[in-house]
Amino acid sequence: MFDGFDDALTERHVQAVWYDAALRPDGLRTSGGAEVRVADPGRWNLEAGPDFRDAVLEIGPERRRVRGDVEVHMRTSDWIAHGHANDPAYANVVAHVTWHPGPQTTAGYASLPRRCIHICLGDLLRTRPDFSPDEIDLAAYPYARLPSTPRPCETAFARSTDDALELLRIAGERRLDGKTRRLAALFVRRGDRAQVFYEEMMAAFGYKHNAAPFRALAQTIPWRDLPPRPEAADTALSCAAWLEVARRVPWHTANVRPNNSPGRRISAAAMLFAGALPGLLQRLGTCDFATRGGQRSAIEILRTAQPLGMRRAAAMLANVLIPFAMAEGRLSRAPEWIFPEELNSTARLMAFRILGRDHNPALYSGNGLLIQGLLHIHRTCCLAVHPDCSECPLVRQHAATCASPAYTETPPTSSEPSG
Ligand code: SF4
Incomplete structure (x- = not known):
């Protein structure tokens, strides 16, 4: 009826x-x-x-x-x-x-x-x-219809763009500091910085869904065991991916765009690393990440080694190259401006939560440090205390001080996602 x-x-x-x-x-x-x-x-x-x-x-x-x-x-x-x-x-x-x-x-x-x-x-x-x-x-839906009431972070920060941007900047620094500490700990544990770099970059090649199997692949075939020719390295990595890694860590293949399929990404990684890792590290080591020019040079080094989209290379810059340089002591702190990576759904969701539905994305989309800040707040606040937000450290701190800097929450030091 x-x-x-x-x-x-x-x-x-x-x-x-x-x-x-x-x-x-x-x-x-x-x-x-x-x-x-x-x-x-x-x-x-x-x-x-x-x-x-x-x-x-x-x-x-x-x-x-x-x-x-x-x-x-x-x-x-x-x-x-x-x-x-x-x-x-x-x-x-x-x-x-x-x-x-x-x-x-x-x-x-x-x-x-x-x-x-x-x-x-x-x-x-x-x-x-x-x-x-x-x-x-x-x-x-979903961005314009957040839970029926505005989130407390919007109430606290959306009225002052300056406060909100300062919050994102501080949160972005916290996220990069957390990644830096984790890499420094891995330097000690692994005793091979090139291997740490290789594992982090491989995880970045896996994007969000295949970061874990890509990392496992880099541990299964360490960079020193990679065949020096790209075609042979591609074959070795592909065999290990499906015959060994897949048994321990499942590959995510559903709803993945063809260009992002694990097979294509493995080929791209083989092209970047086979017989080239020490030279790649040396060239990247000459880039001054504190400057826009240095960041652009690093992105071009990645992109000339193998076909890689500008935004994907920028994500590797923010999530791997810059924390790696900080962990090695070549960069004293996170740059105030980072070449922006693509806004993913998590960053967009957080921007709507903090800045309200009518905000202008240009406020943060042109600076990768602010995008890192959005991701950090999502991970350390929303995932921990959502749904009722009453325990949100961000909002409690803001209420206590009502002044910038408002955000002193300490991020987790391990298991930071690469993307
Ligand atoms: S938990 Fe997330 S959505 Fe809730 S107030 Fe905190 S930052 Fe905003």
Whole structure:
């Protein structure tokens, strides 16, 4: 009887309903009948993997708290049809949210991760006279529709652009200082700086999703064991990647653009490093990263060795070359300006949180140090204390001092992502 209504709906509508407290109905229950309260719907994931990350739900009368990912579909059968049942990227899904109620087959239930619940939204919304899919502005999600109230960081910083930029600058320095400390510790542990550089650069070649297997690959074939000719190095790395590394650290290949596929990146890494690492380090060692000219020279050195996009080379500059130079003592502190890397979804999300929906991205997109700051705040504040933000060190410090510099939180010293 509701076919016409349901036909107007897409999976993106259901995602918007899940994400937006103003649209999400009260009275959610699991398909088994237990009450569900959404403390946080999670971060809208614009990359491969589950639709929402780090959701917090309270289940049952005892309000049992669970934290994990959420996957949204139109139908329960889509879980298997979309191939999630055997995909480790979906192992942390704690709620499968659908529009239609079922039928939910026994096989479908069995294929969900062990503690995953199922929630049907359609049954609660079809009969509500105030709900119309036509009135959902899908283009507004996710950036324009943050959790129903502005985040406290926006309240604290969006009014003063100077304060906000100072915050990002300090946070960017903290992030690079953390990377520097980690590299310095690796110098001691490995006893081979070239190997440390090679591992960090390989992790950067893996981008966000394949940083771990690329790092494992660099440890499986250390730079000293790389064949000196690029073609032979490519073959050796490729064989090790699929025959050895893949057994320990899975490669992420779903939804990866062809240019970013692990195979292409391995070939590019072989071209850069085969028989060339000491010379490459020597040439990079002559670049003064404190200056724009020095940074541009370093980017060109990377790009002439093998085809690499300007923005990707800039990401390697910020995440590897500059911290490496700081760890070696060639650079005393983070440069005030860093050649900007591409804004990823995390940086954009943080900018919307801190600066509000109407801000001008040009404020930070032209300086890689500020982009590093956005990433650092996300990692050290949002991931740690979201959803209610009440424990956010950034906001507490600002409230305590109401003056710049407002941000003295200390970052973690290990496991910093490369990108
Ligand atoms: S946790 Fe993140 S979103 Fe919340 S106030 Fe802190 S920086 Fe802002």
